[in-house]
Amino acid sequence: MSKTITRLFDDYSDATAAVRELEGLGISHDEISIVANNAHGREVNDHDGVNDHDGVNDHGDVSRGTSTGALLGGAGGLLAGLGLLAIPGLGPVVAAGWLAATAVGAGIGAAGGAATGGLVGALKNSGHSEEEANVYSEGVRRGGTLVSAKVADGHVAQAEAVLDRNKSVDATTRGAAYRQSGWSSFDADAPAYTRDQVDQERNRYGATAAAGVDRY
Template sequence: MTVTITHVYDTYESAESAIRELEAAGFHRDEISIIGTNAKAVDDFRAMEEKEEGDAAATGATLGGVAGAGAGMLASLGLVAIPGIGPLVAAGVLATTLAGAATGAVAGGLLGGLVAYGISEDEAEVYAESLKRGGTLVSLRAADDKADEGERIMLRHRPVDMEVRADQYRADGWQGYDPEAPAFPQKESGTGRQQPRAM
């Protein structure tokens, strides 16, 4: 039996460090998923989108091939263009699920993709909002006997306390994930309390 452990990190770098430590501990790349923001990768995607304007591959899912990702699971990073959010770096089973959401094969966009992956709808709303605000989600599907080790590794890299973050969002007037709401800038302070960016 496998256990799914999912955490959100305020920075891509923290998520990347967690993944590298998971791999060093013997977790296989097929057990790990990541989706989030990486400024260079997103800039590369936008450049490609401008160059190939009108090409379905530039506006849908383009998994595989983000340059400079390094060895292991991170070398398989690709990009998924999520309606309402734009391009996110992604790899693993979750990335494949979200690629289906991006192309319409999975209903409900980002929220639907997270639910299809196995995250409860209530949790998925907060995860989706965190991704929209610049967070990076890492998920591990580990065997029962390795789940505790995986959780300890992921916690060492200071993931977000999602209950606290949801309370912060609600205190700012958030009522649930809305893909049509204005986009938020990349996190700087880690508080998740930025104001919407003008579009």
Template structure:
């Protein structure tokens, strides 16, 4: 078994990735998603206005989808703050922090097979408004999962690390606060989409 991890600049991209994975036969229980809660709330406000008001937040952002997205919850992950998350990766990150295991969410990603330097970039991208999607899959299914995930324009961790370092960043700081929607939008303008 291997874990394939990608980060997308927008929550909307990640929703399409999850839907694509599920309709391609990937079980919801094998998919993980971690997104900045503030960005999800803003996505809901823009995409799905309703009379329910601000409390509709996450539910509206999820739309009527079944599977993984229907099971998302709001949790606090140390270093990322309140996030919308589902899957074993989020549970591992919370458990690692609760047990005072070094690394928290970075450690959970490294344990899942993500190189440490890349894990720092992925966590920073989520803090800045991105959405992480990972899939646990059999070795003979890796190329299929990668093909699905790559067609939705994930960030390039090498290019993103370079862009972040150009802004003075060195590594993920669990004490830094998550970006709000306006800050995330400015970040996206500074760091254009990459393939």
């Protein structure tokens, strides 16, 4: 049996460090996913698996091009398969892995357990509660990075320790902070956060604004 564990990170570099540690534990990159806000317009170059903005058209819609293949996994580890795409309510994101593919219905069909409905639907489909799915999705919308992994029961404690020591965010605490400002749940129809709004959000929680600049 396996369990899906997910954490939100304010700093993209903390999230990618966690991904590398998870792979170092022997967890296949096929079982790991990352979804990062891209309000700062980071580019993914040839050595990352795709070119510039393949996968998002001029209207911010997802195209089923080379980036879709990258999302489903790239040689050399998960981060080598990063692609650029758009998810409803989030705008452009940098992403790789099964969670992102499920969120956009990227050609995986029933074989991937795909219940379309954006990131909230993908998270709920993987076993997360309504509350967790909404907080995690809102966290990405506000500039964060989500890391999710399908982990065998015997390695759950190790994987959770990796995510926690790389400065992940507690979903309950962050959800409470969001609600203090009037938030109730993730709204896929709400406008994506701008670069300035993301920077303000990062500063609110002590994350570095520069985390929005690419660190590949």
